[in-house]
Each structure stands twice: as C-alpha cells, then as structure tokens.
Amino acid sequence: MSKKLTRRDFIKIAAGATAATGLAPVARRIVIEPFVQPPEETLPGQATWYASTCRQCPAGCGIVVRTINGRAKKIEGNPLHPLNQGKLCARGQAGLQVLYNPDRLRNAVRQSGGRGSREYEPLYWSEALDLLAEKVSSLGHPDRMAFLGGLMPDHLYQLTNSLLTALGTAPPIIYDLQCTLEGRRPATQLSQTFFGTADLPVYDIAMSDVVFSFGANLFETWMSPVAQSVALGSMRQGKLSGRGLIVQFEPRLSATGASADEWIPVRPGAEGYVALAIGRIIVEERLGHVGSHRDNAVLYQNVDVREMSAASEVSVDTLRRLAQAFADADRAVAIPGGYLSGQHNGFASMLAVQALNRIVAQIGRQGGVFLSTPAPTVALRSKPEVNTLSDVRNLIKRMNAGEVDLLLIHGTNPLYELPAALGFAEAIKHVPYVVSFSPFVDETAVWADLILSDHTYLESWGYQVPSPGTDRPVISSQQPVVNPLYDTRSTAQVLIELAARLGGRAVEAIPWADEESYLQELVTELYGSSLGAFDARTPPGFWTLWRQYGGWWSEKEIRQEPETTDIVQKPLPMVDPQFDGDPEEYPFHLYPYSSVALTDGRGANQPWLQETPDPMTTVQWGIWVELNPQTAEELGVEDDDIVLVESPYGTLEVSVFVYPGIRPDVVAIPIGQGHQDYGRFAQAVTGSNPLALLAPITDPDTESLAWGATRVRLSPTGRKKKLARLESIDGQGRESIG
Amino acid sequence: MAKDANQSDEGIRWALVVDLDRCTGCQACVVACHAENNLQIVGEKEAAYGRWTHWIIIHRYWEGEYPNVKARFMPIMCQQCSEAPCEPVCPVFATYHNEEGLNAQIYNRCIGTRFCGSACPYKARVYNWFRPEFPEPLTEQLNPDVSVRTRGIMEKCTFCIQRIRRVEIDAQAEGRSPTDGEIQPACVQTCPTSALIFGDLNDPNSHVSQLAHSRRSFRLLPELGTDPGVIYLKGGEVNV
C-alpha cells in the first residue's frame, strides 16, 4: 500500500455494502464511483491479501488480511509464518473490530474541560505536536518526564528508547497486565538464572510425549497460544510415536486443563512443591532412562516427598505415578506457567519446574525446552523488556512526590490494569501533564490532557521478533493493510516528528524522515542473508518481499541449545507461599485469570469478543465468580446469585457460576470486564474491575506482582443477575440424557 | 429436490471432520465464523435469553465430580444432514438439500416460520430476532460475499458456501478442479489445533473420507437417522 489513496478514491458500492437484504427495489439509483487514479495492487471487486503481524497480544503471529476495494474484510493466519502456520486465535480474528471500532478517536484531541471531563476538542496534528514538543522542551530536567508503555512492537520500542536516551530521560517503563498474567518478566529471569540468557525459552510441545504444565494456560492466553495450540494438534494426533499426554497442575480447571488428559488441583502456591516432589522421586528412585541422576541429587537433598504431598494436597501415589510417567517418556517437558509467577513464591516454583526438564535431560532436546535463535542483526535484537512492579511503584512514588511533570503513556491502561491498591489513580492527578497515545478513550486516557491517538495495528508499520519464538529465527513484519481510516498518526511517526521539532540530540538519535524509511533501513540489513526463506536481488526488492511474506524467517530449523548455569549445583530453594489476608477472615484464595476472549481487558471493546462465549462457562458479555459446588452450598448460593467478594483492598459484586472444576478453597474471576471507559461495548457490561481486589504484593525474587496471592471472603447479597450463558442451566449435569 | 446421499457416489458430498482430541475450546472458530459470515451481535440481554447468533458453538460437558472432574469440548454447527429434519418442513423451500450434500438455506426466500428451528434436533439454526445493528464503521467489515440477514430470517452454518464457490471459480478459471484441503471454511482455516478438517466425503482419497473411516469416528445423535455430514472423532484415544 505504498500509493497514497484518499478515502473517496475507492469505489463505493454504497448501497451494496450497507443495505439489508431482500427489500430493495430493483430500479434504484446506485452510484458507482471509479478511482481517479487506479492503485496498482487492487482490482475492483477482487480481494487483495496483505501480510502483517497481529498485535492483539504480544505473541506476534503472522496474519494475512483480505481487503476488497480498500477495506479490510477478514483476518486470517499467514500460512507461511513459522510461528502460527496459518492459524489464528479468537482475538486475532477479531482484529477488524479494533480497526472499525465505532468508539475510536478520529483525531488528536485535547481534553477541553480539564482532565476527567471526557470532553474532547480535536487538534491539528501540527498543533498537537507543537504542544508536545513545547511540553518536552520546557521540562526543568529530562528526568521529570516518564514514559509508561505496554509491550510494544520492537521498532516502536527502539525509537522510544533512542529518543528518551537522547533526551537524557530514563528508558520507557514497560508494564502491562497481559505480561503480568503470563509472567513474562519472571520467565525471562528464570531463563537468565537457569540458562544465562535473558530470552524466553520455547517448550517443544509438538514433539513431546508428556507435557507437565504448571499453571500455564497454554492454549488460551499464555505467551504464544496459537503456536502452542498448533503444537498440541500435532502432539495429540499428528505424530507417529503415538498420542501425547498432558497433565495440568493448577487450582482451577482452565480450558487448557480441560484439554489436558489429567488435571491435578494443587493448592495455590504449592505447584513448586509438586515439581520438587516429582523431581525427588525421579532422582531417588532412579526413574527413567537418562542414566545416572547423581548430578541432580543435590538439587533435591532437602525435599521430603511426604511433606510436599501434604502441603500441595496431591497424594504421594499420584506424585509417584506422575513422576514415573514423566521420567519414562521418550520426550517430556515441564512448563512453568503464568499462575506460578503470580505467587509470592513464584520464582522458586518456576525454578523447581524448570529443574524437572534438567533431570530428564530434556534441555535443548527435541520435545524439550530450547531457546529460539536470536535475530541475525544486532539492531533487530533490541526489544522491549518488561519492567518489574517495583519499577512501576517507583514511578508512582515519583508521581506522588511531584517529580514527574510529563507522563507519556502508550499501549497500556494502568488505571484499569494495575491493582487499585497501588494508587495509580491518585498518582496521575499529581502529574501536571499527561499524554496518552491510545486510539481509544480508555480509563487512563480519560486522565490525559492530550491524546495523540495512535493508528490501530492494521494501519501501522512495524516489525516484531516473536518472543517466545519458534524453532527458527523469525521476524514478523507489520504493514498498513488499509489506509488510515481517520486522522490518527502512528506513535512511531509522532516520535520522529517530535524529535525533528526538538532538534539537537533528539533528531540525531532518530533522524529518519518517517517510520517507513526507518523500517526499510533496519530491515534491508537482512538483505543478502543466506538463512532466509527468500532473498531478493536488490534491497528494494527485499523490502517488497519482506512485506509480501509478512516478515523474514529462516528456511530451516535452527534451535539453540541452552547451557545450564551453576544453579544446578545447589539445592533448589523451597519457599512457603504467602497470601495477603487473614485466612480466618478471608477464607478463599482469589484466582483472577485472563479471559480467552478479552485477555487482560483489551478485547472488551470488541463486540465479537464480548459475544464470544467463555470456553469453560459459556458465558458471553458478563463477569462472574466461579465457586466449587461444595463452596456454593456452604455459602447457600446457586448459579446467578450475586455475591459480594471482599478482599482487604476492595469489593466486587458479581454473579456466581457454580464450577465443578475448581478447588473448594479457591474462587476464580475472569479479568477483562468492569470498564468505566473504553467504549460502548466495554461499558455495556455491568460489573466492576476484579483487579480492585488484588493485594499489591510481589514475589521478592522477581519483584513481579503476586496476582494470585490475595485472599477474599464471599457473602451472598440475595440478589440475582442472569449470566448470558450458552449452556442451559436446566440441562447442566443431564448430559447422560443426550 | 432432495437427493439421497447414499446414492450419489459420483457427486461431491462436503463434510467436516471435528477431531475432539484436538479441540481446546478456544473459540477461534466462533469469531472466525462471525467475521466471515456477517453474523449479528445481539448484546448481553438478548444473549442471556438464548438469542445469540453463533453458527458454531462449543458445547462443554462436565464429566465426574471434583476432584476427578473433566470437561469435554464439542463444537456443534449445522450437521448438514442428508436426511435433514429441517428440510421437509419448510413451506417455501428456503431450506433444501443441494447436489453437493449441503443443507442450503436461502435467506431471502425465508419467511420466518421457524419450523426448521423447531425440527432441528441439534438446534444448530439461529434466528434473526431483530434487525442487525452494525454501528458505523463496523459495516466496513461486512463480507461482500455474504448477505446481511435482516430480522425474521433463519440462518445457520453453510460450510462457508461463499468460500467453496470462490475456490471453485478460481480453480475453474485455471482449468483445474479444487484440490483436497484447498477449500477451507473460515472455522477450518483458523482452527489453531487443526481440529476441523473439511473436504469431499465421496472422494475416497480425501483426508475427510479417510478420517471418517477412523475407528474414532462417530456422528452426533446417530439414532435419529439424520446422516450428518459432520463427523466427530472421539477424544482421548490414539488414531492408528
């Protein structure tokens, strides 16, 4: 889409596109407007497919978008892309509703009635950029500016980082809820500790015979769900060596747990104990076929299987059986998932799980765990690192202390995504000027003075090295599949133009004329690489193919076998879980989980995702709390009764879903609903944000939010609200009838 | 009009295989179907009253009790029965059986008696209870190959007839016939675990007809004698 096309250039079969069926009279005046200048790539009425990268979550799947007459009509997986191999998840499919969302901002805007007024006044971009440049240059000290970002595409991160460094400001703080829930930061730290490389490892589910997943919702939202699902498909029925086995360890039966062959309801926080006990049994009883376990004995010298069994409430027999299955498998892999990282003892548990891969010698082996090969050029290797909650806390402290004069927020929605107890909502009021880059008016953008509305990902340039990657180096490219619908501007472009206005070191740091030329320069470094699945004769030819393929990747598998560090010379740490809230007063563990459709709440403004039934509860649109039937009976509540959920930090009123697959001492609430702002579809759902309940405690090892370590109590309210479920309540439990 | 599928050995019979061992209930097919087929969004209130419009839904069945509880997923869409109970009851032939084994639904012929919906044992048909609403610019997304149904019309899974037709026309233009696996309904295309496989059941070499002969294969409610064109493969077993 290099041609500049204006909106009216497109053929408008106006009536055909919008009218309802059936009733139209035959003789009607339909205007057809031809192109003034025909674009080279489109044929009227014929679909043109553009390859790009999905940005509905940070996984970085390749997509192809069907466009007809300049309008995107359907998103599908890019069949050539090694990560997702043509497949796509529900969120990826719904991407069009980000692009065509009726609640998108159509201009750069300034809040005319003051912050929080929700009254907006459109600005010309030159005006808005002048305003921003003026704010930046009038800062007393560069430290008085802060940039808070979500997990952004790599090129944007690089531009931001370069600009901030040039200005003398601290690098952007990258933090969002999705990363927190999937435990991206702790997982990186685990790799660093275990393999000495700060890269997310790839678990080779496809080739594995036995997969032990400890709180990783592999096929829902964790890390790269599509790639993992593709792997599941071949692991289950695509291998010659037989059907693989999956065991899921988590307190609530997730959709992944339902797809697993066995679900072990471990006590929250005790997943590490299970891993330790399994490891101990394998080492002690010399299970499996890897020969001597002498090297590993030291790891488990302090572990008592019975104690572990008691603490995790998994019987010794089960542990022994599982240990046997894990050790006897030709290829087995244990996966430390997001729920582990959300515990106070998260890091210790993750270490214990990763150690299992070590004792069955599956590190670097097929069907085990390996690291993806880094991108071939240095420039492409720089990518956003997720910050810790402590960094965010520091920022909040600085904001409260009045040390931040200008706050830039991109791709994250801290007012919604951070536990309310952290006090971001209060802190933002102490910042004199807040700039948001959100394309939507979300909870945070309401508190921004200036919203420099970004393009949606289907209108933007960019690239991303998927992390975790796959069995070969991959760089996904992102390109506009349609011309921008509105007068929005991509943040990368805004930064480049800001630098140009600021001059000096800023413009030296990012001297490009526009983001496209920046990307072109970055990407054509790959030109001539012998690894690639394609190569061109000239750099411009390479640029074309890069966009046509939707990125660059190696033709062959290249896996990197990680080295283990000396962590394996010491006994594995054993840390007792800690929970916030007195167990007497707050008898239940709260398990907030990321919803398949809405993830961390980003999908809430897309009606398709709102109407998508949750796989386990089949509820559409709503928010609920899942209770074990026994718990529900004790509380005297049944389906659809509203209960009051209280933690030491907040309360929430929500309908009950009696859920057979959850421990009686755990209650689960999906994350994603309860938006105050963020458009009509997000606000259509009544209910408040479950994150308000969360205790702001962290795992001391990783300084990451222990989002699974809050205790709550429940009390019935006597009211009812019917959940929009697909499944008939009357029919529930009567399956034997069919 | 309705030709007995058992006799049509030479013709095409489109069929969908659903491998329950692979299905993770991820709902990608549901959204893909919404995107491809211009399904309307009804909102929370109507959805709670059973008026959603999903053409494919994933049934989730509980088995056992805590702690030995299991949940199984079963995607259910129009079963494209050869002996469809919905076909004979339509007074105006809005639904009928076509030569390629599809249970066709002609939207603009439908007068909305909902008899087919009552007759369908799988309840795979959905009805447009109200006019669809697509707040601007969501209309831009509408697939031009599929009509937008107004109120009072029954609709259901078509096996993405528009995608079948598109591939057939393109193949014809190239002077060949579509290859096995080339035609993919939206749900099949997107299914991350490849739990859905589409093809011609009457072609003995096609992937679906081979899977249909698998030991794991079964059809939904076989005792009703509807002869569905959707074939399920049991989960939890190895296919040898």
Add this chain to the structure above:
Amino acid sequence: MNRFWFFSFLILLVVGILTGILLTRIQVFSAPEQPIAYSHKTHIEAGIQCLYCHSSPLRSDLAGIPSVKKCMGCHNVIANDKPEVQELAGYWEREEPIPWVRVSSQPEFIYFSHLPHLGTGLSCETCHGDIGQMTVTRPVVKMDMGWCLDCHLKEPQPKATRLADCLACHK
C-alpha cells in the same frame, strides 16, 4: 344501469393493471441519467474493445468502471474540445471520481461474478444488449431470477443441475 357500472369497473381494472405493468417496465428499462452524457456507441465505433475500459471481468467478479485516469489517457488529446470531455477533464482536475449511476445491477442477496460467465464464452452483449448501438446506456433485460434461470437451465446436464441450485447465485 348496473351493467354500466359493472363494465366501467372492469375496464378501469384492466386499464389499471396494464398501466401498472407498463410503469414497472418503464422503470426497469429506463436509462438513468448520468453525470456525463457518455455514449458507448461513439467509443465502440471508434474501435475500442469493451475490455479496454472495463478491464477486469476476466479476472474479477466485477467488470470495473474505468478510472478517471484511464479516460484522460485518451481524452487528453482526443476530442478535448467537446463539452462532455471538458466535463471529464473537470473531474480530473478536481481529482474527483465521476458519480456514474449503475445501469445493470444485482440485488444484495445475489452473488454474481463476471468471471465464470465470460469463461463459458458468453459475450458482453448477451446480457447487456447491443451496447455498441446505444448512445444512452439503458438496461435491455430485467435481470431477475427467471431470466437467470432461463440460461442456466438450458445448459447440458449435469451442469444445469448445478447451475439451477439456489446456492449457485444466492448468498
């Protein structure tokens, strides 16, 4: 007296029905008013092929309306003194699309593609009439279901069965 009323009523009825039919026919076959008085006849007589301007029916569903640029490709030099061509040039200079009014159309619930029709060897004139003789473009047939089926059913078997299937056209 009674008989008089009876016959008057009868005559009125017949006249009414005939007028109704006539009116719908006129409405169907009337030529819509176009923004520029374009004559197909002139262009065809100049020896231009249909596919030169309507270039995509062999590759796409739609035949395509030529872009303003394509018109100007010739009319930069040819006949640029004529008022109609000057009107065209006006659109070109203003970079505005020309709001042509559709002459032949299918309802929204119909899937129609030019490609397979031309693929079977049909010519443009089969459906669009002798466009080459038209100074003002008007529809020559009422493109309704009966008209479509007229041809579809004349195909040899088993093609006819396939083409008579509702799903062949209804979407």
Add this chain to the structure above:
Amino acid sequence: MSEVQPTQPEQDNHPDQMPEFEERLLLAERKDWEINEAVLQPMFKTGRGFWILVAILSAIVLWGFYAWGYLIYWGMGTAGINRPVYWGLFITTFVFWVGISHAGTMISAVLRLLKADWRRPITRGAEAMTAFALMMAGLYPLIHLGRVWKFYWMIPYPNNRFMWPNFQSPLMWDMVAIFTYLIGSSLYLYLALIPDMAMARDYTEGWRYKLYRVLALGWRGTEAEWHKLHRALGIFSVAIIPIFLSVHSIVSWDFAVTIQPRWHSTIFAPYFVIGAVYSGLSALASILIIVRRSMRLQEFLRSEHFDSLGKLVMVAGMAWVYFWFAGFIVEWYGNEPIVRELIHEEVSGPLAPFFYLQMGANIIPIILLVFKRVRTTPVLLLGTTLLVNVGMFTERALIVIGSLQRNDLPFNWGTYRPSWVEISIVAMTFAGFALLYTLFSRIIPFVPVWEIKEGRLRYTLRRIGRLLVPTAAEIE
C-alpha cells in the same frame, strides 16, 4: 309436512311421565310470529351494556393490532420466543382456536346427520363459533411469520422463477386445511342462515332490511327451495366431517412429523381431534350460557339442551383422557431418556403446576358433569366448561412450549417467558372472537328460527280417545 294441529297440553294430566315432552312442547303453544319476535327482539334492543362491551372489546383488539404492528416493525424478538423455544404462545393459541372451531361442525353436522333433535336451537351459535374461531386461528400463521409481508410465497401461483411452495411441509397442509375448513364452515353457516335472513328481511326496515335482503338471496320459501336447502345441508353435513377430522389431525402433524421428543407421536392426530372436540363443546356450552343470559333466550336454550351438551362434553372428556393416557403410558414405558426427562419435568419438575392444572382442569369437569344438577344449572355448567378450556389451553402450551424447552442435547435446553406483545396479541384474538360473536348476535338471528319451527312440527300431542299421546313425526 304434518297436518297435525298443536293442542293445548293439559297441565294436570300425567305430570310424572310428561316433563321431557313438556319442555319440547313449550314452544308448541307459541305462534310463528311470536317465535320470530322472540328471536329478533333481542337483536334490535341494544342497551348501554352492549355498547360498553363492544367498546372494551374493540379497545383490546386495537391494542392487539398495535402489538402486532410493533412485532412486525421490530421483529420477532419482541415476542418471548427464543432458541430453542422457537414456537410459543402464538402456536399454542393457534392450536387452541383450531380446537375451539371443532365443536361447530361436531354439533351441527354430526348431530344433523344423527337427527339429534335437541341440536336445533344451538346449531347457529355453534357454526358461528366455528367460523370465528377459525378466523382467529387463521391469524396466527400470519402473526408468527418472521416476515409476514412475504406470506404470499406460501400460495402456489405461477411465476417465472419456477418456484412453488413445498407441499411436503405440514405448514402447507395446514394452510390448505384451514382454508378449506373456513370456506366450508362459512358456507355451511350461511346456507342454514338463508331462510332466517328471509324471515328477518320481512320483519325489518332501514339498513337491516337492505342487508337481509341481500343475504336472503331472494328466498321465498317455496317447496323447491326447501328441498334444495335440505339437500345442500345434507351434502355439507357429510362433506364437512372429513374436513373437520383432517384439520386438527394436520395441526397435530405440524408437531408429530418432526423428531422433537414428545411431539413425535402416532397418537397425536386422534388425540388432538378429540381434544379439539372436548374444548370446542365446552366453549360452546360456555358461550350459549352467556348468550342465553344476555339475550334472554331462555325460552329457546333450555336446560334440556345444556343437559345433552353436558353429556357430550363428558363423553368427549372421557375420550380425551383415554387418548391422553394411551399416549402417556407408551411414552412412560418407552422410557426414552429425553422423554423420561420431559415426563419427569411435568410430573415433578418445573412444569408440574401446569401439568396438574391441565390434568385437574380436564378431569374434574368430567366428574362434575356426571351430575345432572351441574349439567342443568347454567352457572355450574359455565364454570365447569370454562375450566375445561383452561385445561385444554394449558395442555396445548405444555405440548408446544414444554416440549420445545427440552431436546436431545441438554446443552441446548431453554426456557420461555411470554412477552407483553404475545399476551396482547393472544388477548386480541380472544377479544376479537368475542367482538365478532357479539356483533354477530345483533345482526344474525342467534337461534335458527326455521329449524325450531321445523322441530316444533315434529312433536305434538294427539288426543287418542281420552289420552293425550305425545308423538314425533319423521320430517327430514
């Protein structure tokens, strides 16, 4: 015709053996003109009560039409139906009205063929009930269409698209059957009306005269005319009986030909027919009691009629119970899981209140009607027969809605809640029926005068020696 002169009955003679005949002979003392007057006078006297009633009924009907318009404009979603309960109160009420319509022909044609004399005063009311109930029933197939403006696609008419309706569909059978029945029963009603129209013509002036003159088709009462009328009525009586049996059978096949659990039953056709007769006769009894009271027709509609009607209702009710049980026991013992579930729901589940209402309201009247006191006391009979129709309506709702709520896949079960639109439209048809009936009773002689007179000729007392002997002549 008989030449016997009616004679004054002697009050004190044979008081114990005469009461039945006494009643039949009551009219015998009336002159023809007196009977005419007695029938026509209530038609002309329309008090305030009448107009208030008409106003109320019209208001309900208008409101119902508004609700219908609302339904058409906004879509079927304004009704309470959903997935899987695609059919709700509309179809329930449709079946109910078709059922009500069955009593008219039952009384009129069957009893005419059987020469049951007591039918005479009530045939007109019964036939009118058939016609009006069918009109109400006929609205529902239109109302429940999602796109009612396309209803004509169900009519077979030649077109260039080679498209015909699907005659495999029970809905097409329905349409044909209901149209046939409506036309047949209207003609039947009209035929029997002609002599009375002529009578009314001769008694009226103004707009009524003009109306009756047209409707009487120039009837003069010649021997040939009577002969033709009797022949026509005889043919119609025979011909309409298969139609009457087929209509409700076809309605039942709407359900029975699907494989929906509980609908898929072989006994449905006779079960529906007998249910229709049961509810229709009950409705007739209720209506006659109300009309008799409001139009002061006690002289014509006497307790002997209600007695016979009550007996018929009782017999129909017993037959209904028999058919119900025959269906129920087969399903019960068949013990198919989903059917068992449905039975369970009815007997002890959420549908239990409706089930016991249905059973109670259908069986208690049978017991009550055993007592002559109930059959002959208007108030008691009114209550009993109304109860039957409450029961029958509930039965239809249970069949249509109750069954649809459950199906083979428990995941797809659902519940149904009627909306204000549905209730308004159902109320509209009830009010519409009442309104048509009310207006009808003021325009058309409610009691078939010629039939009464004809019957009166049959029963006479002859003096044979010293005895007064009641005699009955064969006159038809």
